[in-house]
Amino acid sequence: MKNTLFALALASMLCLATTSCRKSTPVTFTGEQDHLIMSVLWFQRSAEMRALFIQGFNIASERLAVAAEVPGNGRPKAVVTDLDETILDNSPFEAWQIHTGGSFSDENWKMWTDMAAAKPLPGALEFTRYAESLGIEVFYVSNRSHDDAFGPTLENMRKFGFPYADSAHLLLKTNTSSKVERRVGILSTHDIVLLIGDNLADVDPAFEKRDDYFGMHGVDSLRQEFGRKYIVMPNPMYGSWVTPALTRGDGLSRRDQHVRSITGINTGQER
Numbered sequence: 001m002k003n004t005l006f007a008l009a010l011a012s013m014l015c016l017a018t019t020s021c022r023k024s025t026p027v028t029f030t031g032e033q034d035h036l037i038m039s040v041l042w043f044q045r046s047a048e049m050r051a052l053f054i055q056g057f058n059i060a061s062e063r064l065a066v067a068a069e070v071p072g073n074g075r076p077k078a079v080v081t082d083l084d085e086t087i088l089d090n091s092p093f094e095a096w097q098i099h100t101g102g103s104f105s106d107e108n109w110k111m112w113t114d115m116a117a118a119k120p121l122p123g124a125l126e127f128t129r130y131a132e133s134l135g136i137e138v139f140y141v142s143n144r145s146h147d148d149a150f151g152p153t154l155e156n157m158r159k160f161g162f163p164y165a166d167s168a169h170l171l172l173k174t175n176t177s178s179k180v181e182r183r184v185g186i187l188s189t190h191d192i193v194l195l196i197g198d199n200l201a202d203v204d205p206a207f208e209k210r211d212d213y214f215g216m217h218g219v220d221s222l223r224q225e226f227g228r229k230y231i232v233m234p235n236p237m238y239g240s241w242v243t244p245a246l247t248r249g250d251g252l253s254r255r256d257q258h259v260r261s262i263t264g265i266n267t268g269q270e271r
Ligand SMILES: [Mg+2]
Pocket: 082, 083, 084, 085, 086, 197, 198, 199
């Protein structure tokens, strides 16, 4: 009950601070979210995180400058970027889960996206504006739900002045989480010169599945693309990497699943 009241109070506070809290939404709670604490702390408070994002967008800008000079085939050039934890910072929603025990659910996520309050990640705004200055279009391919989040997401992006924040360039999820189809759609009219994301499937279909040693063999076989055509941003909070990384065990707590899945030295003192 205390958690619920706290969550609702936080939600109303955030609503007051934004212009777009459309309605109060039910929240669901599943208990502790302590596994998120260190990753959210790192994401919000480490200068290393800031440096890594700026580094990623600096490299992306250099690659774009090179791509702009390459003679095209007559079709416009484009950048494809993910939104969440690539362009927009949703770590306040992760922190909300820790503070309240609220779980990730469609309803809770909608509560957050309706606020249109996600701030740009370091370097994101500068990079997308630089692309625009080169005449290279930016397509935002995101797995936010088109039905639930299209309006608030556009509002969020326009609030911070992102270029190409329009229905032609914001491609949210309709029927499939795979982004391959949406990229094929873009390729029918544009040359994609750069792909950016915090999730490897944002940049290459090889990572639609991670059966092959957590996807690491895929990274090795595509090593020439990283820092060239593919730019990957750090996200320790969540992603497609989590589920394949966890050793399954019936009845195990989330903590125990995490602990069983990491490799250490054997001293005989393990808990
Ligand atoms: Mg993302």
